[in-house]
Amino acid sequence: MSKLLALVTLLAFLAGHVAAQQQGPYVCFNGWLRLPTLNPQLCRSRPRIQPRRFNPPGEGLSYGYYTNNNTYCPSAERIIKDAVTKAVTAYPGIGAGLIRLFFHDCFVRGCDASVLLTTTATGNSDVEREGPPNKDSLRGFEVIDEAKAAIEAACPGVVSCADVVAYAARDASSVLSNGRINIRMAGGRLDGRESFANETDQLPGPFSNLTQLEKSFDDQGLSSDEMVTLSGAHTIGRGRCNLFSDRFGDMDPTLAAKLRAQCTDSKNFVNQDDVTPNALDKQYYRNVLDKKVLFNSDAVLSSVAQVTENANSATIWERKFEQAMEKMGKIGVKTRATGERDVEIRRVCSRVN
Ligand code: HEM
Numbered sequence: 001m002s003k004l005l006a007l008v009t010l011l012a013f014l015a016g017h018v019a020a021q022q023q024g025p026y027v028c029f030n031g032w033l034r035l036p037t038l039n040p041q042l043c044r045s046r047p048r049i050q051p052r053r054f055n056p057p058g059e060g061l062s063y064g065y066y067t068n069n070n071t072y073c074p075s076a077e078r079i080i081k082d083a084v085t086k087a088v089t090a091y092p093g094i095g096a097g098l099i100r101l102f103f104h105d106c107f108v109r110g111c112d113a114s115v116l117l118t119t120t121a122t123g124n125s126d127v128e129r130e131g132p133p134n135k136d137s138l139r140g141f142e143v144i145d146e147a148k149a150a151i152e153a154a155c156p157g158v159v160s161c162a163d164v165v166a167y168a169a170r171d172a173s174s175v176l177s178n179g180r181i182n183i184r185m186a187g188g189r190l191d192g193r194e195s196f197a198n199e200t201d202q203l204p205g206p207f208s209n210l211t212q213l214e215k216s217f218d219d220q221g222l223s224s225d226e227m228v229t230l231s232g233a234h235t236i237g238r239g240r241c242n243l244f245s246d247r248f249g250d251m252d253p254t255l256a257a258k259l260r261a262q263c264t265d266s267k268n269f270v271n272q273d274d275v276t277p278n279a280l281d282k283q284y285y286r287n288v289l290d291k292k293v294l295f296n297s298d299a300v301l302s303s304v305a306q307v308t309e310n311a312n313s314a315t316i317w318e319r320k321f322e323q324a325m326e327k328m329g330k331i332g333v334k335t336r337a338t339g340e341r342d343v344e345i346r347r348v349c350s351r352v353n
Helices: 002-023 076-090 092-106 141-154 161-176 197-202 210-218 224-235 253-262 283-289 296-303 305-312 314-328
Strands: 026-028 033-035 238-240 269-271
Touching (some): 076 092, 076 141, 210 296, 224 296, 224 305, 224 314
Antiparallel strands (some): 026 033, 238 269
């Protein structure tokens, strides 16, 4: 009898295992991971751990913040602009990195430079930088550090790392668009003191579908239209082969062949925009329509009307991009007006004071 029971249990286990295998792959961690088997830890959608829209977006921010009397550091914006211009002119990919750094900062705990920390107030070292969207992928940290060091030498203790990230994204956008994109970026953010890798699941991933993308942006107070506008940033920079190599069959065949040849290792990076790789321009939208984009999250936009509109008019998209970037810079900000307690102006951007 007990042998029979053991046999039945074994068969049930094997049947379940086979069924699970047949169902895979599972797309988990908000569209960032494609796993062969279900991992409940990475695949569950977890409840929000902090209220997203607690502060009115942008409360306490103002233009030219560092030229007013309370926070006097008139050279701050120029120092950042010089560091960014030098770095991006030498190596445009760094500009892409800086724009993405800003997005990844703002979507997790608001724009508070939590993405820069390597260790936090509670001694946590499993920080955002270690999360699946960021690890071995984010770049541009050294430009932020260089600008911050020069600012600290000029006026110690008044300019936050969160503002350095925001201004750097603005300036990188200007350089990569050859002066066509000029974002009005307000200042006055304070730096957070915590950062957790698992919170990076608030960032939408390359395997996301349209509904998931819209939800991720809505959670941050951004519309579907703004999601499509900001996705235009995928007209610069790079993407890793393992995040799109399941899509060769859905791509323009000539591009697919070229990418296959470049993807000899799944960790290799390729240009996101094969046509104008280093220009922040409307080419992304043409690429969406021509099946010349890397990720599922790009391809799913082809049904959205705004894509055709943007593909046909540079100025429409450029103005929308400027406004959406400014709005992204207001997400969950901590400022002198919002009254958080656990905030500061970091001396060194990678660690709390
Ligand atoms: C709509 C949802 C989005 C998804 C699913 C997504 C996903 C990705 C992925 C998978 C990569 C490649 C990372 C790697 O292979 O290591 C990437 C790169 C990039 N993303 Fe996004 N992204 C999204 C939105 C945005 C937004 C809103 C911005 C900025 C406004 C942005 C800017 C960039 C840039 C500039 C790069 C290239 C970075 C570099 O070359 O270092 N992305 N994105």
